[in-house]
Amino acid sequence: MFEISPTEWTAILLSLRVAVIATLVATPFGIALAWLLARRDFWGKSLLDAAVHLPLVLPPVVTGYLLLLTFGKRGLVGGWLADHLGIVFAFRWTGAALACGVMSFPLLVRPIRLSIEAVDRRLEQAAETLGAAPWRVFATVTLPLALPGVLAGMVLGFAKAIGEFGATITFVSNIPGETQTISSAIYSLIQTPDGDTAAARLVIISVVLAVGALIAAEVFARRATARLHGQ
């Protein structure tokens, strides 16, 4: 039962690669956006906030289709990227990473935003009186104090990315070795006769990864509290 076949390994490793890349690329954007939403007032802020949460409430297949329209080979952005920079998303693992990044983005941003909001602004003010320019206030006070939240967001985003299915399969299909992640492999296996045991193995692996991520997020959240209390 616990002999993992090469095809399954391929799917597991691909899932990990897709989720790691998606999380790493999305994090800087997530921090910037979380900071904007937590610390700045500007026109269209609630609109932006809604847009960030959109992938959470839209049917994943809709998000995937919109990605296909935008980032597909003939898509507005996808066509330009392919012609000018040689970056292709359609039916590639990079497309899977993009889909996972977009789908997990709301989960990544939220803990970061909350932890930035929890940073005492009076500390940022104190840093300013000590001669720190705004970006240095962010780098030396805001970000370090929000770091546990950033890590928690990354863990949650990673967990979401590794399990993403609907948007990925719509956008980049289900190609073994290129875009077949754990989720789409399970989907294929349960449609195949005799695929049950293999599917069960991947299901167990998914559960372990998801629970591990949640525990990690919880640990980071506890550290955040301890850190903010100066222990």
Next chain:
Amino acid sequence: MLRVDITKQLGEFALAAAFTSEGRVTGLFGASGSGKTSLINTIAGLVRPDRGTIVIDGETVDDTAAGVHVPTWRRRIGYVFQDARLFPHLDIRQNLDYGRRMNGLTEDPAQHKRVVDLLDIGALLDRRPGKLSGGERQRVALGRALLSKPRLLLLDEPLGALDESRKLEILPYLVRLRDEAGVPMVYVSHDAAELRQLATQIVMLRRGQVTAFGGVKVLTRGT
């Protein structure tokens, strides 16, 4: 030297203050709600005046007519808040060193030692702010502000959050600071006794207006 001539509307509250102080310690005295903190925050650049000028040590840091507003971080001031506001993620040594790093100043071990000795905080250097008593925190906050080499030190009720015995513990340090550190100070307090010990000049505030200005003897005329 500090020259202030500003007005600022804060909701219902109108602040209008004008004074020039050459003293080593300018005491801003008044009841709570008299505008002391708004005034010191304006000097710090944390609040932008509606109209007027502020000159610190010969540099115009605010001049609304000329559109000048030097941001707080470029004013080269030190600010000691009522709640020390030490950085909880840094130890005491790093807290003390923060202003020097942000201002790009070279290390000055002699100055560091002088300040640490003056405030008696040598034993605390490796601790975290969370492990310090209120009085210790306030002494570290004083040291942190001093070590950024400010040209003006602002203190907003630095003893306000401490009980009587702690106040008596800190006051001598403040007197030493006045006599030895050589940095002019603006000291906000609602406690006349405290200011009598520390201040060399008094700006008395009432409902956002300066009602008296002069030596410490203006305190005896009552509010």
